[in-house]
Amino acid sequence: MGLAILVWILTVGVISLCVGGVWWFPAPISQHAFNFDTHFSRMLWVAGAIFLLAQGLLGYAILRFRDQGHPATHNEGNARLEVVWTMVTAVVFIGFALIGNKIWASVHMDKSGDATIKIEVLAKQFSWNFRYPGPDGKLGRTDVKFIRDSAGNPFGIDAQDPAGRDDVISSAIRVPRGILVELTLRSRDVIHNFFVRELRLKQDIVPGMAIPLRFRADKEGTYEVPCSELCGLGHHQMRTTLIVMSAEDFQIWLKDEDRKPR
Amino acid sequence: MKIFSTDHKVIGKQYLTLAFFSVALGIVLSLIMRFHLIRPDAKISWFATLWPVGATGGIMTPELYLSLMSIHGTLMVFFVLSTAPQGGFGNYFLPLQIGAPKMAFPVLSMLSFWTTFLALMALLASFAVEGGAPLSGWTAYPPLSALGQVAGPGQGLGMDCWIVSIALFSIASLMGAINFITTILDMRTEGMNLMRMPLTCWGWFVTAIISLLAFGVLLAAGILLFMDRNLGTSFFIPAGLVVSDQLQNHSGGSPILWQHLFWFFGHPEVYIAILPGMGIVSTVLSVFARKPVFGYRAMVYAMFSIAILGFFVWGHHMFISGMSPYSSIAFSLITLAVGVPSAIKTFNWLGTIWGGKIRFTTSMLFALGFVSVFVSGGLTGLFLGQPAIDLYFHDTYFVVGHFHMIMGVAAIFAIFSAMYFWFPKMYGRMMNDNLGQVHFYLTFIGVYAIFIPMHFLGILGAPRRYADFKELEFLAKSGILQRITTYSAYCTAAAQLLFFGSYFYAKWRGPLATINPWDATTLEWTEPSESNVVNHAPDVYSLPGEEKDFVMQSDQ
Amino acid sequence: MQKSKTAVALLLIAIGMVFASLTSAMVVRRGLGGDWRALPFTALSLGNLLILMASSVALEFARRQKSSGLWWLSCCLGALFLMMQLLVWRDLMSAGFNVATNPSSSFFYLISGLHGTLVLGGLAALATTRAMVATWYWHGMSILWMYLMLLFQWMQ
């Protein structure tokens, strides 16, 4: 009896927390993020309905069928009902997967459009480094044996390679607004993860692999990037920021950085 | 009571004792973690006493937090959820329920328990060795777990302890699995054909099959990891790593290979944790609704489809790992497909109580609570099973909320339900129902209050396995969620004392139970209850005032 | 006895899963890149496979004809196999392949070591019992080694 009401209260409580939206996603800053939100709320409606229905029925059954001296019905099941609800859930669940996969495909399989800005991301315990090709448009050669954090060379750029002399290195990632950017994610030690909430994008960074990730950010601003894969004792401190700037400001910044002596 | 007993009842109780110890320790660790998360700078003198290195001066270091987290997860998943329902209740009640005099191989049962015990000791030893317990979580992803002490203090000897523990646990589970399957196939009494077995037995059967196929993979993966760490091989470690400015001498391995092996085991593992619970809940619902299980056959088929499909969904833990985006799509389809039999079971549970005459014993309350948390935890799985949504939620607190609900809390509820249900059979005495009711309500409200806020932290984007959240500006306004979680955890943990108190009181002082106190129908209730207590002289016949002309020695 | 048959069949399945996962790890690891080197297998390892299979055949005859002599012959062949495996290891080491030299040798030492341990267990069983299931286990180990040798050849 009390349990029925409690189940209902908890159900309503959970639903109102979702509807209340006090603790919710940050505003989206890209088309993908927007699509994500649309799909998420669609899912939330359906899942919410199932939640309400299932918990509601549970509460109802608890209330209605509590022992009031009545005899229980003898019922060993109902094959037709069984088939119906199996089919219905199968269709709903698989339908979800199919719809969601479109969004997934747009992130990881869509190779259309040229990313004019290419940035190399290097994660290491417990900091971030980003590398931009200078005016020559080429990243310099690297080798682990040249890695010298103290000398400002976390990437191990080969000083002999002229292409590397103008590379720009930054500890926060800056990108121009409205332009397709392609990151190449690399790690020097353990697995890390690049996550920007406002982009609704997350990707593990695996040592030994160079993983591409493309996005186009449409809103200027500064966004936090928390490392989101356990990487050791400093995991919780491994954060940086994504700074989305106007295209002009971005070019100015890049040029200024390039002129700085390294 | 012999310590190295081959009696299945004794072994069942030994497993349960081990699980209760582990759950108590696991909860204490989680409370310390929760405390740290709301007061990261607090100076607690006994921290310094317990962990002179990890908490010098009483302030917890991040590495200590991560160690507690890793041991908490490992204890809970392996030593609680994979022992109590299967090794504990399974060893005790499987023979009784199928009318077998004992397990197929009593000595094997004993070995499997004591190997599990050694595994637990190996895990706990990690706290005592240099560097302390490992900090790479219960999933131990390399290279973090493979590089040794350069990767963090607990990654030295502590990590080796962890691997040894897990390897021993795998071997013990394989022994248990062989024993269970053989018992069910070859030891059923006359007339007990498979389709007449109680669903509890089906739960143990299917779980044993999964264990048989899954633990060997974990064992193999553990050995490979051990070799990478100690023999200089490169299965999981790629070339050219620079850790703490040291170039590592390895070449060409793949961190993702570990993830494939681990999750090929790991996903079936969550079914190992929950399937016996599903069997128990089906039984308990039917006993106390006074109705047959709705769709018995469908329940059996659902368990088998879960077991089979469950071996093909491991990739849903790896959507974001850098594995091929095409395989993600396949994995997500199968993942949502495995949701279907789980949903069917939920429908059938509702069908079982529908039209019934429900008796709200404590055991029944926990079974009903199980259905509720199973629904709550299952629905978030629909989100996480899609790579598109995992793009945001992977490794956030949303995941922590999800798996605690569906795996942790649901399975614990099933364990409680079973404990209250079978207590009279195990100890010949009754647990106090009023205390039980209070225990249930506090726990039920408590788990929602602990784990629902975690989902919202996840929606905000809070990453899991963070020793503190001070530096993340976007979480500045979520302190209240953290505090609700922590205070609820304190209260819920305190409510468990009620259970332990009630348990020990009933064990020694509880009112005597009759042979079949719940009017249940399965075979274990035809036997006299455990520990017959003798109350009077052997020859009490024709006592005035008694209905019958004899009073058994065990009657009062 | 029925239950020991069931149990040994299950044991073989469990062992099979361990080697199946090592196989898949090996396939994946070899596919990763250019560092895989072929192992110099000699006639010794082939001959050794034949010894183990001969031991299985002898055991089968021993079981059918209830011949104690053949049973012991099978055991001796099994022990010989184990000693020869050590020689195979020695050869590999003198060819410069240690455990950590190359993933191919890491896998070989691990897999042959595990298999050897299981064979050792089988020997202990054969020495103490004449049960039919012991022969099942023994045949299982022979077939497993045949499969593993094929795998190593294919992985060259």
Ligand code: HEM
């Ligand atoms: C009082 C109840 C519990 C509380 C307050 C609690 C709290 C926590 C917390 C705070 C974490 C760490 C999250 C993080 O830092 O990422 C955690 C992790 C975890 N918990 Fe619990 N927990 C409880 C019960 C359980 C139970 C019953 C299980 C059984 C499945 C469980 C399994 C796990 C696992 C597997 C992890 C993950 C460890 C890892 O990330 O490697 N917990 N829990």
Ligand SMILES: [Cu+2]
């Ligand atoms: Cu990190």
Ligand SMILES: [Cu+2]
């Ligand atoms: Cu899974």
